[in-house]
Amino acid sequence: MLWNMTSHYTLKALDIGINTHQEAVAYMREDCHVCRAEGFTAKSRVKINHGSRSVVATVNVVDNDVLPEGHVGLSKVAIQRLGVGLGDDVVIGHADVVASLAAVRKKVFGNPLDGTDMQAIITDISDHLYSDIEIATFLSVCAGGRLDTDEIVYLTQAMVNAGKRLHWPGREAVYDKHCIGGLPGNRTTPLVVSIVSAAGHVMPKTSSRAITSPAGTADTMEALTNVNLELADIRRVVNETGACLTWGGAVNLSPADDVLIRIERALDLDGEGQMIASVLSKKIAAGSTHTLIDIPVGPTAKVRSGVDAGRLASLFTQVGAACGLKVRCVLTDGSQPVGRGIGPVEEARDLLAVLRCEEDAPSDLRERALLLAGHVLDMAEHSGLEIAQQKAMELLVSGEAYRQFLRIVESQGGLKTLQDARFQHAETALLGGTLRSIDNRKLARLAKLSGAPSSPGAGLRLYVKVGDQVATGAPLFTLYSESQGEQDYALDYYRQNADMFVFE
């Protein structure tokens, strides 16, 4: 990877209908010069230029009968990043050396990264110059506690700098709230935003869609209203209501994080420093000044012990402070799902029930939302936690929070009617007893196999909580799906993993 070419090869671009996720792939005929000259025993990389845009792509060699001579096939993401149309000319050349890989190698050899290194790495990753295996290397040598606090700060700042940044002129304090995840159904964010903004505090909340869970806050909100708002619309909604509940992906706040997170999840690496930087960089980029972090702790949650949670909370707070962000962390019970619904529509039903103060609204979701909203109010008003929680409760009980929620939803495009899933299946307890535990991970997987979140109505409604006495034959959950195949696939998984509910 040592040179730039002057004589390039011009080929015509073809969409050959392949989605390779985020890594751009160029499909090249085995008889093409570039193929022959670069050699393909390793994972060769080429630069593809089209007008002012370029992408670096991994080469896959195809049989000569797959592509007409003089053509190159491009994966979906390459087509999108280049903005090419069918048959457009693209120019293929050797990929430039990616200078920041030297910094990654420095870290491989155990040397700490400074701010300049980290910025160079993150900028190149945002620009899609790293292959997946190079990203895996970066993540691997930063995981396992190998990032010190300074490095996490540099990483956070680099991620902020690599993306867009929102500003809220005239707003002195801007609040945010984040849960590190791992608990199905734990959809407190829309409740906290409604309560806190009903109290007059600014809370422009951009959320993510699910990556490995059955629903992200953006997926659940999308069952209720439009969440695909561009920056100008977000500003309007926040000006009108003091808050928003939109999808962050439309705003490009942290393009590096979008790349990193997918490889990190595929590797199941749980890099602590990476996670802190990912969360805090998005808060800072969104213009927040104060952030509350919810850390659920439990045997099948993301954080499994109080000690780990404490260390994580301390790091969150330190890194936030170094980046000018006030962070408060709350450790919560992560032993079982929160609420009853899992999946976008089912979680939306729980939200509405809590906001409307319905009698059968899930009390655990309600209590947790009040706890977290109280913490944010206390950060804003310094009234002490007890008074702040009392205020949160009054805002909910009085209907103020619900009216505020409706104002936000109205401003984003109006309230949708929740749709029922086409297929449902009620599952009952084979042998009853006292429910001792629920495996969050397996339950989340069950909901995903049923089709959530890509089918918003898919997922499940859970009728039991840990500690309940469950009679033999009593309902455990209803599974919702949009196709018979998905229902079968999910139930098949349940049959083999019925130990996700442990009775005694």
Added chain:
Amino acid sequence: MLWNMTSHYTLKALDIGINTHQEAVAYMREDCHVCRAEGFTAKSRVKINHGSRSVVATVNVVDNDVLPEGHVGLSKVAIQRLGVGLGDDVVIGHADVVASLAAVRKKVFGNPLDGTDMQAIITDISDHLYSDIEIATFLSVCAGGRLDTDEIVYLTQAMVNAGKRLHWPGREAVYDKHCIGGLPGNRTTPLVVSIVSAAGHVMPKTSSRAITSPAGTADTMEALTNVNLELADIRRVVNETGACLTWGGAVNLSPADDVLIRIERALDLDGEGQMIASVLSKKIAAGSTHTLIDIPVGPTAKVRSGVDAGRLASLFTQVGAACGLKVRCVLTDGSQPVGRGIGPVEEARDLLAVLRCEEDAPSDLRERALLLAGHVLDMAEHSGLEIAQQKAMELLVSGEAYRQFLRIVESQGGLKTLQDARFQHAETALLGGTLRSIDNRKLARLAKLSGAPSSPGAGLRLYVKVGDQVATGAPLFTLYSESQGEQDYALDYYRQNADMFVFE
């Protein structure tokens, strides 16, 4: 990745003509159940079964018009590993959890790996159960001096256990010789094997093809004779001649190494422990008892300082000893190419010239081969290095070594005639002077761009050595190619990198 399915999905296999190198890829329609249920934001993995064989493949989603309903497209390597024919049924299910990834994670968190961990990892990698990003993680957390001597020993033994192992009944001592590489043209192996086996010592040499260089020993030997010998034929050749010069890839001595090395090279990681285990495991698997390691040291060689070379030599020796292999390391000059030819055919010409004691045979190649052969003879005969080198010289000068080389070649299938390349281009010095340095890496790249080693006749013949007085307009090298396009592509690179020769 937590479960096995009972209800699988049967699809018909199609070769869609895509070569994805070593990572198996399954191309699945976006409307297929498995696709929908598994979700494809991350790099999903599925298990594909066909009869008693199975592969784990990464899923790429394709447009519905790319594949007929009920079909799955498979990459070349998936087809080959499954042994499927067009339209054969394959059964797709969820990929089993890869248990050894827990050991990789243990290493990510800084804990040393024991023999059991290492064996589990290497076995799973040999079985192609790791995705490329998982392999990248393993390599990354083992690079940078993060493997201690014990771990390198475990890794070496694990790699031996994961492949086939040769035995040479009745042979007390079996010799081998290895160069860690990085010097173009440094093709001493066939010379050393001919000399040492002419002295009656057993030297069954299986070599690799080029991975990133313009020629491996197997590529050069293939220009001269047949090297694709299976185990039974190798035994016959060794029984007949006491030696062989074949390609190791046909024998499957270290399947894990074949997988690891490609990702390692793509990452340019230079993992020391990994390299030692890779080299020594192949020697042990080949049944060697004594191995000589040639470590060229120079600013553009693989090892750049004497200190690094010394540490490497010490590790090679210690790990070898722990695995029951006697290792001697020789540090050699790595400042410039050896011989004049670079590329299979051109290197073969040099070999023959040395063996035939031709007057214009490259003296540096000859001297180096005698030095190394002397070391092997000294290991075998304990005669002292001076006497051993004298003996090596006599075997070469008397023609014994050449006759032995011809016996080996005859036994492998006979001597081929060297073919001339179709295109040649002579390049002269633009400005002469004293040649101060040659960049090995750039020169190797130039030879590769000309088409070596896939076109055996491609490469170059070098007319200058460091220290030479070169007149303006004097010949520097001749470039050989099999197509005009490759010649142009290579010369274009040369024009931009003429500093690969530095004159003063």
